[in-house]
Amino acid sequence: MLSLLCLVLFVPRVLSSSTPVAGIFPQDPALRMGSSLTATCTVSPERGLHANTMYWTMNGKRLPSSTYDLMSPNCLSVTLHHLNGSQQQSGDNLVCHSGDGHVLAGSCLYVGMPPEKPVNLTCWSRNTKDLSCKWTPGGRGETFIKTKYTLKYKLRWYGRERECEDYSTGQRYTCYIPRDLALFTPYEIWVEASNQLGTATSDVITLDILDVVTTDPPDNVHVSRVGELEDQLTVHWGSPPALKDFLFQAKYQIRYRLEDSTEWKVVDDVGNQTSCRLAGLRAGTVYFVQVRCNPVGIYGSRKAGIWSDWSHPSAASTPHSERLQSGSCEPKPGEQNSTLRRELKQFFGWVRKHAYGCSGMSIKLYDQWRVWLQKSHKTRNQVGKNNIPFISVPTQHRLHSYVL
Amino acid sequence: MSGHVKNMCPQLPISQAARTLLSLLLVAAIDSVSAGVVCRKQPCGSSLQISLKLTKLIHKESADLLKTYKVSQGDMSELFCQMSINNVPDPNISGLDPSERMLSIYSHCKAFLPHLKRVTEQQTDLQPPSSSLLSKLSTAQNRTNGLANQINCIYQTLFPNLPIPPEPVDGPTSVPPSQNVFQQKVYGCVVLKRFKEFLSRVTRELRTLKSQVCTRRTTFADTNALS
Numbered sequence: 073m074l075s076l077l078c079l080v081l082f083v084p085r086v087l088s089s090s091t092p093v094a095g096i097f098p099q100d101p102a103l104r105m106g107s108s109l110t111a112t113c114t115v116s117p118e119r120g121l122h123a124n125t126m127y128w129t130m131n132g133k134r135l136p137s138s139t140y141d142l143m144s145p146n147c148l149s150v151t152l153h154h155l156n157g158s159q160q161q162s163g164d165n166l167v168c169h170s171g172d173g174h175v176l177a178g179s180c181l182y183v184g185m186p187p188e189k190p191v192n193l194t195c196w197s198r199n200t201k202d203l204s205c206k207w208t209p210g211g212r213g214e215t216f217i218k219t220k221y222t223l224k225y226k227l228r229w230y231g232r233e234r235e236c237e238d239y240s241t242g243q244r245y246t247c248y249i250p251r252d253l254a255l256f257t258p259y260e261i262w263v264e265a266s267n268q269l270g271t272a273t274s275d276v277i278t279l280d281i282l283d284v285v286t287t288d289p290p291d292n293v294h295v296s297r298v299g300e301l302e303d304q305l306t307v308h309w310g311s312p313p314a315l316k317d318f319l320f321q322a323k324y325q326i327r328y329r330l331e332d333s334t335e336w337k338v339v340d341d342v343g344n345q346t347s348c349r350l351a352g353l354r355a356g357t358v359y360f361v362q363v364r365c366n367p368v369g370i371y372g373s374r375k376a377g378i379w380s381d382w383s384h385p386s387a388a389s390t391p392h393s394e395r396l397q398s399g400s401c402e403p404k405p406g407e408q409n410s411t412l413r414r415e416l417k418q419f420f421g422w423v424r425k426h427a428y429g430c431s432g433m434s435i436k437l438y439d440q441w442r443v444w445l446q447k448s449h450k451t452r453n454q455v456g457k458n459n460i461p462f463i464s465v466p467t468q469h470r471l472h473s474y475v476l
Numbered sequence: 477m478s479g480h481v482k483n484m485c486p487q488l489p490i491s492q493a494a495r496t497l498l499s500l501l502l503v504a505a506i507d508s509v510s511a512g513v514v515c516r517k518q519p520c521g522s523s524l525q526i527s528l529k530l531t532k533l534i535h536k537e538s539a540d541l542l543k544t545y546k547v548s549q550g551d552m553s554e555l556f557c558q559m560s561i562n563n564v565p566d567p568n569i570s571g572l573d574p575s576e577r578m579l580s581i582y583s584h585c586k587a588f589l590p591h592l593k594r595v596t597e598q599q600t601d602l603q604p605p606s607s608s609l610l611s612k613l614s615t616a617q618n619r620t621n622g623l624a625n626q627i628n629c630i631y632q633t634l635f636p637n638l639p640i641p642p643e644p645v646d647g648p649t650s651v652p653p654s655q656n657v658f659q660q661k662v663y664g665c666v667v668l669k670r671f672k673e674f675l676s677r678v679t680r681e682l683r684t685l686k687s688q689v690c691t692r693r694t695t696f697a698d699t700n701a702l703s
Contacts, residue, residue, distance in 0.1 A: 096658075099657075099658070100657045132550075132552030160548065161603060161604055162550060162657070163602070163657055164550065165549070165658070167552060167658075177658070178661075178662070180661070240605065
């Protein structure tokens with residue numbers, strides 16, 4: 073059979089429209105992982121090349137001659153077993169060479185698996201205006217070759233099937249439907265996956281847009297001291313403006329951590345208040361605080377929505393303990409002195425540069441500097457982030473004077 | 477009302493030569509439109525300098541483009557670039573005098589465009605949508621088109637009596653017919669390699685042309701169709 077192929081099947085010259093040089097069969101095949109392939113390279117007799125001088129490479133790596141079979145004076149085959157998934161989506165390069173290394177012909181192999189049912193399909197709506205969905209490929213094998221995913225949706229009781237069109241949100245396996253979504257009526261949503269080896273369809277999920285609503289994080293989050301209480305801070309925030317028109321109530325969650333810690337403590341029972349007092353804190357310590365919102369009762373629904381992202385961190389410090397402050401004001405010798413001095417120098421430098429319009433030193437200013445430090449540390453470790461904005465200090469916020 | 481019509485426009489005593497000169501100046505001052513591109517007046521050296529800068533930018537980007545392309549095609553793709561292919565523009569600028577060489581630059585830019593477009597179409601099928609190769613190919617096309625327009629404007633103003641031949645025809649005669657994937661990989665590599673070499677030559681050529689054709693009082697148009 074293979075000999076017949078070598079004799080009869082002659083692919084036109086690879087690279088130009090004149091006399092064919094050589095050809096490989098099969099061309100651009102799609103194959104399952106673990107399968108075998110026998111390919112033939114047939115060279116034009118006019119080239120004067122003998123097939124026993126030719127050799128094969130796969131993705132640049134020479135294949136052992138033990139896998140070759142000389143079919144005829146101008147036809148050499150190679151057999152590959154247990155094929156691995158393709159190294160690149162454009163296909164593995166199986167190339168036939170003359171003895172001096174010149175490329176005679178090539179064929180691109182697509183080795184992968186048929187798609188499995190996409191899983192973990194979840195969707196959310198931002199302020200009831202749109203719908204975003206994400207899913208996970210059902211299997212790993214399908215990721216080796218180009219697999220197309222199509223998100224489809226339709227109203228459960230009527231309406232035609234529609235396809236999501238915007239897959240370019242920057243994240244893989246997501247799609248975005250920007251408009252024209254009905255409320256108070258369930259949608260059926262699913263994902264179809266297809267590649268050269270097969271197709272698969274996810275389970276259908278049913279949802280009402282109003283049941284998967286999320287919103288923007290609360291804005292204007294302010295953290296401040298509670299008088300001279302050394303173990304408490306108070307947090308105030310605004311409700312997300314986008315939900316103003318139809319939000320019945322929202323519930324909030326707060327989390328806070330020590331400045332030097334990565335462990336967050338979560339306050340769950342905030343309810344629908346827009347302020348909260350944190351107690352049991354450590355004296356003389358900077359805390360970072362974030363708030364997030366869950367829209368509930370949208371248009372009278374009793375269901376909760378989806379938690380928003382956390383707000384940007386806000387910071388404040390608790391007053392120093394009186395007992396500690398009544399001790400010696402003499403700075404401790406050695407490194408603590410130099411550490412404090414260095415820190416103060418950095419702080420003053422920041423004030424000169426960033427806190428324009430500030431008419432007085434205040435603990436709030438110091439706390440804002442600590443927040444800025446944290447953010448700028450994160451920004452240096454990330455790629456493509458924007459500049460951190462200046463923090464201007466409202467002159468009315470002179471809450472406390474910091475003892476220097 | 478009498479049939480006699482009195483000429484109400486006073487005639488100024490302007491000589492014929494002055495009128496001719498005035499007409500010529502007016503024509504020169506008006507923005508000219510050539511091949512859909514608005515050419516605006518700029519000093520000679522400045523226009524060629526702008527084109528030179530654009531060429532350098534595209535050339536620099538073409539090196540990165542070729543590198544990205546090779547990585548996207550898999551190992552051994554370096555060999556693909558060395559294979560011979562018909563119908564891909566060669567990188568050489570031809571012509572004996574400045575007008576011919578400038579015309580050659582323009583023609584080559586136009587000739588490369590359908591090939592860049594074809595490579596982009598092919599790679600759109602072969603690469604994942606997030607591949608940076610696709611955006612780089614698109615940028616190369618846009619910038620090359622802009623460069624062609626600039627050279628067009630400069631040529632038209634420097635050599636108004638020398639017509640530009642009709643633009644190369646887009647279509648199946650200038651790009652290869654449908655190819656298998658391996659052929660596409662080779663084709664793309666050859667196109668981008670020759671494109672890079674062409675831009676290197678254009679950079680040198682524009683430097684030479686600037687010194688050859690720009691005098692102090694030469695003023696000509698450039699295009700604002702920079703991309």
